[in-house]
Amino acid sequence: MAVKVAEEWLNACSGCEISIVDLGERLLAVLDLVEFVHIPVLLDHKYYGQLGEGKHINIPEATVGIISGSIRNHEHLEVAEEMRRKCQIIIALGTCATHGGIPALANSYRNQEILDRYYHTETTDKVDEYPSEGIPHLLDSVYALDEKIKVDIYLPGCAPHPDQVFAALAGLLAGELPKLPDRSVCDQCPTVREGKGQVKQLRRFLEAPHYGAPDEPIDKMRCLLEQGFLCMGSVTKAGCGGDKIVPRCIAARVPCRGCYGPVQHDGNQLLQMLNALASNGIDIHSLPDYVSLLRFSGAHKLLRPGHKQKEA
Amino acid sequence: MSRVINIAPITRIEGHASIAIKLDAKGNVADSKVHYQSLRGFEKFIEGKPAEEVPRIVNRICGICPWHHHTASNKAVDLCFGVTVTPAGRKLRELMQIISHGEDKILNFFFLAAPDFVMGPDADYGVRNVIGVAKAAPELATKAVQMRYKAKMILEKFSGKAIHPHAAVAGGFCKPLLEAERQEFLPQIRELLDFSLFTLGFAKAEVFPKYLDAVKVLGVINTGFIGTVDEQGALNVFGGNLRIMKPDGTFVEFDPQNYTDYIGEAVTPFSYGKYPYAKCWNEGFSLDIDNPKGIYRANCLARINVADKMATPRAQAELEEFRAAFGRPAQLTLLYHWARLIEDVYAYERAIELLEDPEITDTNVRAKVEPKAGRGVGCVEAPRGTLIHDYSTDDKGLITRANLIVGTTHNLGPIHMSVHQAARALIKDGEVNEGILNKIEMAVRAYDP
Numbered sequence: 001m002a003v004k005v006a007e008e009w010l011n012a013c014s015g016c017e018i019s020i021v022d023l024g025e026r027l028l029a030v031l032d033l034v035e036f037v038h039i040p041v042l043l044d045h046k047y048y049g050q051l052g053e054g055k056h057i058n059i060p061e062a063t064v065g066i067i068s069g070s071i072r073n074h075e076h077l078e079v080a081e082e083m084r085r086k087c088q089i090i091i092a093l094g095t096c097a098t099h100g101g102i103p104a105l106a107n108s109y110r111n112q113e114i115l116d117r118y119y120h121t122e123t124t125d126k127v128d129e130y131p132s133e134g135i136p137h138l139l140d141s142v143y144a145l146d147e148k149i150k151v152d153i154y155l156p157g158c159a160p161h162p163d164q165v166f167a168a169l170a171g172l173l174a175g176e177l178p179k180l181p182d183r184s185v186c187d188q189c190p191t192v193r194e195g196k197g198q199v200k201q202l203r204r205f206l207e208a209p210h211y212g213a214p215d216e217p218i219d220k221m222r223c224l225l226e227q228g229f230l231c232m233g234s235v236t237k238a239g240c241g242g243d244k245i246v247p248r249c250i251a252a253r254v255p256c257r258g259c260y261g262p263v264q265h266d267g268n269q270l271l272q273m274l275n276a277l278a279s280n281g282i283d284i285h286s287l288p289d290y291v292s293l294l295r296f297s298g299a300h301k302l303l304r305p306g307h308k309q310k311e312a
Numbered sequence: 313m314s315r316v317i318n319i320a321p322i323t324r325i326e327g328h329a330s331i332a333i334k335l336d337a338k339g340n341v342a343d344s345k346v347h348y349q350s351l352r353g354f355e356k357f358i359e360g361k362p363a364e365e366v367p368r369i370v371n372r373i374c375g376i377c378p379w380h381h382h383t384a385s386n387k388a389v390d391l392c393f394g395v396t397v398t399p400a401g402r403k404l405r406e407l408m409q410i411i412s413h414g415e416d417k418i419l420n421f422f423f424l425a426a427p428d429f430v431m432g433p434d435a436d437y438g439v440r441n442v443i444g445v446a447k448a449a450p451e452l453a454t455k456a457v458q459m460r461y462k463a464k465m466i467l468e469k470f471s472g473k474a475i476h477p478h479a480a481v482a483g484g485f486c487k488p489l490l491e492a493e494r495q496e497f498l499p500q501i502r503e504l505l506d507f508s509l510f511t512l513g514f515a516k517a518e519v520f521p522k523y524l525d526a527v528k529v530l531g532v533i534n535t536g537f538i539g540t541v542d543e544q545g546a547l548n549v550f551g552g553n554l555r556i557m558k559p560d561g562t563f564v565e566f567d568p569q570n571y572t573d574y575i576g577e578a579v580t581p582f583s584y585g586k587y588p589y590a591k592c593w594n595e596g597f598s599l600d601i602d603n604p605k606g607i608y609r610a611n612c613l614a615r616i617n618v619a620d621k622m623a624t625p626r627a628q629a630e631l632e633e634f635r636a637a638f639g640r641p642a643q644l645t646l647l648y649h650w651a652r653l654i655e656d657v658y659a660y661e662r663a664i665e666l667l668e669d670p671e672i673t674d675t676n677v678r679a680k681v682e683p684k685a686g687r688g689v690g691c692v693e694a695p696r697g698t699l700i701h702d703y704s705t706d707d708k709g710l711i712t713r714a715n716l717i718v719g720t721t722h723n724l725g726p727i728h729m730s731v732h733q734a735a736r737a738l739i740k741d742g743e744v745n746e747g748i749l750n751k752i753e754m755a756v757r758a759y760d761p
């Protein structure tokens with residue numbers, strides 16, 4: 001018997017769903033072993049019945065429920081709660097679901113400030129009232145899933161690597177609860193570290209790091225933080241390289257920005273990174289903005305209105 | 313007795329939307345609305361961020377077209393900082409963007425749209441999906457999955473991340489393309505081109521003729537169009553001038569830096585999304601399908617309509633055939649699917665041209681950049697339509713103001729109208745079934761939102 005799976009996207013960009021689709025041929029194998037009972041990106045199952053006649057959101061029962069995206073409005077909350085009722089195991093897929101993700105940068109502002117900007121750009125017609133008819137009201141903040149429902153498995157990543165999505169699904173089908181180890185991006189980074197860098201002031205990523213000839217392998221390049229670039233590898237959960245392991249930004253010689261969220265689920269990337277900078281002898285005042293250290297993990301009340309630039 | 317039918321969520325699309333159809337006492341359509349439910353506020357929360365970081369933030373607007381946001385954003389940042397991108401950097405950006413254009417079309421055609429055509433719109437929802445397609449046509453499905461994976465792996469292998477890339481940087485690209493990589497990718501892209509030609513041939517022989525009736529009636533509206541062309545008037549997704557075409561085929565052409573003179577955005581009470589319209593027509597905005605005002609469409613059909621020609625030979629031959637059959641501008645909504653597959657051919661022809669260009673392996677990929685105060689409008693064509701990223705920076709190079717108009721947004725008005733048209737034509741005397749409701753959704757899916 002195929003395992004029943006339900007999938008939902010809340011305050012999501014669909015990148016997490018694309019990671020599922022990007023399993024390649026493995027997707028066809030997965031589709032043989034799981035029975036999707038609800039997944040809006042692929043399947044036409046509807047909340048209110050197939051003829052739109054129902055009154056309440058209804059999602060079929062499933063063994064596994066996968067949810068991407070954070071909880072931003074009342075409908076997200078209803079859907080998340082319905083998924084929790086109907087699914088035995090809830091997987092939070094992607095950093096939006098586990099830590100708020102990029103959209104949680106909105107938590108630095110009150111909703112009114114966001115609406116005021118969005119409906120008053122230089123191309124927007126003047127309006128007396130903001131839209132409200134037939135659309136779900138915003139919650140006061142962007143919430144990670146576990147702030148509102150119980151989560152059983154966390155699979156962060158923005159987007160999670162398809163290799164990991166596959167490993168998790170394969171594990172579940174074999175009856176194991178998958179978990180990513182608590183290691184950091186640095187633990188999987190092959191660059192050369194010499195201990196302390198000589199740099200006191202951070203360099204913005206406006207120039208290329210040094211790495212010799214273009215075909216020089218990545219394990220000959222000096223650590224980007226030691227070169228003076230802000231790289232968040234030490235405060236970010238490992239795994240983005242998938243089965244090939246090398247962190248994906250580093251592979252392109254670009255510093256890590258923390259998209260897998262903190263190493264430990266309840267870690268605070270901002271505080272940890274300020275520590276890491278200080279212990280590398282880097283002046284933390286050379287950071288152009290602090291909020292960006294919570295770029296992916298601003299839910300769990302870490303970012304709040306008023307908590308804006310340079311106010312860490 | 314009047315009633316409301318809730319199609320929620322709209323499925324097999326990328327976004328978050330629902331449809332509410334109000335029936336009158338006789339069971340005919342009194343009103344219909346498409347509600348867009350998400351509002352994230354990127355315009356607000358990128359304020360204060362260093363501009364060079366923004367292309368790595370706004371790519372999260374969409375997980376299907378992150379490369380396009382990434383590219384448009386980088387262009388805006390370049391302009392704010394007054395930097396000229398090196399030629400190789402520019403070509404690498406275009407290469408990655410165009411490969412991504414191609415894989416998106418495979419996704420759209422086979423995963424999102426094909427179930428309606430292969431299984432038929434009346435099939436049960438349990439089989440009317442990609443799993444059903446995989447069972448009905450296993451070889452085709454396997455091939456489609458493999459091809460898309462191949463394209464994604466080229467993106468990942470060369471640039472690190474296929475979804476939410478970080479590889480384009482202010483001033484150019486993060487690293488050069490090695491000769492060995494070029495030799496590895498070229499045959500793969502040629503295979504993708506073959507597949508795009510096969511797909512179009514298959515669709516023209518097996519899919520479109522069967523549904524020509526549906527094409528002629530479903531979601532049909534009359535609108536203008538927007539798209540980007542190069543100096544020769546050929547379709548270009550990486551950049552050039554914008555054209556806004558009237559329903560009668562006449563058009564204006566302008567530099568995207570001046571977009572605010574041509575485009576306005578209306579707000580409706582029933583949707584978080586805003587509704588861009590052609591301000592330059594001076595007729596205002598109305599979604600009334602019998603008397604629309606200011607309405608133009610974006611995405612592949614629009615691009616193919618506004619362009620005089622395609623810049624590559626096979627795509628041009630396909631365009632000629634298409635135009636001979638449907639004219640210019642072609643208005644039928646379901647022709648988006650056809651136009652999409654023509655663009656797929658263009659995407660891989662163009663990718664091959666870029667890979668065969670000796671300059672693509674030049675190692676000078678990134679110009680040095682100094683942060684400064686400025687303003688820049690970055691514009692590219694995403695699969696779902698014209699992307700406009702407009703930023704201003706202060707003297708430290710931090711963002712002070714941003715305005716974003718994203719691809720699907722241009723089509724929100726047209727989608728609303730197409731849904732209304734389809735609902736009015738299909739729902740009579742209270743007769744509603746799953747097949748009818750799915751056909752109404754097909755009018756949405758054509759736009760690939």
Ligand code: SF4
Nearest residue numbers: 013015094095096158
């Ligand atoms: S975690 Fe990243 S990929 Fe997933 S929904 Fe959020 S922004 Fe998109």
Ligand code: SF4
Nearest residue numbers: 240249256257258259
């Ligand atoms: S290197 Fe860092 S930012 Fe880049 S993909 Fe990995 S975890 Fe994400």
